[in-house]
Amino acid sequence: MEQNQNNPYIKDFPILFRTVNSNRLTYLDNAATTQKPTAVIAALTDFYTQHNANVHRGIHTLSEEATDMYESAREKIAQFIGAPTSSEIIFTSGSTESLNLVVAGWAANNLVSNDVVVLNSTDHHSNLVAWQMLAKTLDLKLKYLSVDANGELDLVQLKTYLNEGNVKVVSTSHISNVLGTVNNIKEICKLAHAVGAKVVVDGAQAVSHIPVNVQSLDCDFYAFSGHKMFGPMGIGVLFGKRSLLENTNPIKFGGGMISTVGLESSTWATIPERFEGGTPSVADAIGLGAAVDYINNIGLEKIVAHESSLNAYLIPKLNSIKGLHILGSADFTKRAGLVSFYVDGIHSHDVASVLSTVGVAVRSGHHCAMPLHKGMSIASSTRASYHIYNTYADMDALVNGINTAIKILG
Ligand SMILES: Cc1ncc(COP(=O)(O)O)c(C=O)c1O
Structure with missing residues (x-):
């Protein structure tokens, strides 16, 4: 499937065509809630x-x-x-x-x-x-x-x-x-x-x-x-x-x-x-x-393959950012389509807030899993979660936004 803006499913979700803070919306908060297709x-x-x-x-x-x-x-x-x-x-x-x-x-x-x-x-x-x-x-x-x-x-x-x-x-x-x-x-x-x-x-x-x-x-x-x-x-x-x-x-x-x-x-x-x-x-x-x-109509196999290809594209890029730590398995073949991380010295809310200024929606905080964060000795994390309409371009927007946050706040 096309992993760029030619992804055939984007057109089914009207909200993906709005802008946020003068940028194209990059919606990576699907674990909190997904967007709704025209059919729904x-x-x-x-x-x-x-x-x-x-x-x-x-x-x-x-x-x-x-x-x-x-x-x-x-x-x-x-x-x-x-x-x-x-x-x-x-x-x-x-x-x-x-x-x-x-x-x-x-x-x-x-x-x-x-x-x-x-x-x-x-x-x-x-x-x-x-x-x-x-x-x-x-x-x-x-x-x-x-x-x-x-x-x-x-x-x-x-x-x-x-x-x-x-x-x-x-x-x-x-x-x-x-x-x-x-x-x-x-x-x-x-x-x-x-x-x-x-x-x-x-x-x-x-x-x-x-x-x-x-x-x-x-x-x-x-x-x-x-x-x-x-x-x-x-x-x-x-x-x-x-x-x-x-x-x-x-x-x-x-x-x-x-x-x-x-x-x-x-x-x-x-x-x-x-x-x-x-x-x-x-x-x-x-x-x-x-x-x-x-x-x-899409087929779950296609969704699984799509999310795993986004993991394969994104996770090495995140791993190469100095001071960024991914939570959970380093083996991206063992994960569903989401990744939580923290950046040394920068609060997760600040990362999310810089991302929002460039139109990237992610979640930050404890994600209703306080004992898990406490067990890892961190207060919070930033989470990007994807679905069928996300693209490599979305992943690039995320990575660029994190680098900007590090440049401003790090
Ligand atoms: C693993 C898990 N369980 C339960 C919930 C609660 O779902 P809801 O708020 O739709 O009841 C969530 C929502 O984020 C979740 O991620």
């Missing part, structure tokens, strides 16, 4: 201009259309991640809510005092904090896996933890949002399942970057966000194995999630409605369905 924007407009109605409740034509579109988005997403049935796809507001549903809905109902949850310091706060809260309430034990200099989880230590007993859950990201490491979820599931522990996967940085098949991974829960995969903000997904979802309490109570309501107690609707109390984000779910179509 058109799906939202089509819903609101032609079909807008609430779902599951009306028998008028618009409501039936909206319900069909909403459920067909669920079906598409189930196929996209290889879920056995669409009823195992729960619409949430994003990865954070999906993980909270696992913790507050399933784990709170199934774990007891002294049970162990295995986490690791590369996890995003939305995975760590929810478990910490439950650990306080139920008196659970949290154990953390070590991470080596290449960002790889220590699976020998995982075996030790599993053999020590009482491990009920291993919860981890699929791809680290700071290090770009792709964790071996299949192996983690195999090890955890051998002692009856469940595996919860935070796939926020994986879906749309690598092929994900929840059946072949054999994970128990898988969470992800629509807005990080070309879809709208405010919509996300939790996949759960049916037997576990059957044993999960709803965490949002109200209309749409009940079967019967009495004055003293109520019974719940079947899965997935049980977990979708209130009016769902119908247009956004449909927009996410359009994002899945968009990704399928």
Whole structure:
């Protein structure tokens, strides 16, 4: 594929044609949120201009259309991640809510005092904090896996933890949002399942970057966000194995999630409605369905190859900048399409701010991974994260911008 401005996907993203501070926009903050293609924007407009109605409740034509579109988005997403049935796809507001549903809905109902949850310091706060809260309430034990200099989880230590007993859950990201490491979820599931522990996967940085098949991974829960995969903000997904979802309490109570309501107690609707109390984000779910179509039309293999060629182009250039340190694996074939780094003597916010003046959007700070940064004895880092519309020219703009920052601030 063309790695320069002839990249055929740029034209699908109207926002990429705006300027920022009189420069062409170089958007390298895709791990925070991706831009939206015209096809997704058109799906939202089509819903609101032609079909807008609430779902599951009306028998008028618009409501039936909206319900069909909403459920067909669920079906598409189930196929996209290889879920056995669409009823195992729960619409949430994003990865954070999906993980909270696992913790507050399933784990709170199934774990007891002294049970162990295995986490690791590369996890995003939305995975760590929810478990910490439950650990306080139920008196659970949290154990953390070590991470080596290449960002790889220590699976020998995982075996030790599993053999020590009482491990009920291993919860981890699929791809680290700071290090770009792709964790071996299949192996983690195999090890955890051998002692009856469940595996919860935070796939926020994986879906749309690598092929994900929840059946072949054999994970128990898988969470992800629509807005990080070309879809709208405010919509996300939790996949759960049916037997576990059957044993999960709803965490949002109200209309749409009940079967019967009495004055003293109520019974719940079947899965997935049980977990979708209130009016769902119908247009956004449909927009996410359009994002899945968009990704399928490109092909995930093409996305993987594109991101790895950007890594191969960028990482040696970054490595040659004096005083710049890349976090995670030096082997760019082992990373997903993002790179975090720090520059000696310059705060990450200052690097990002100089980059912004030349139109380059990157993220700086702790990226919701404070324990990871603390473990590496740094306060923060700057992160460039890419997707299908990024080019070698974007990488050059980044490298030139970093050199300018060093010249001004170094
Ligand atoms: C690995 C990871 N997990 C979870 C999240 C939270 O996603 P959201 O804010 O869409 O709920 C993010 C967002 O940056 C992430 O990178």
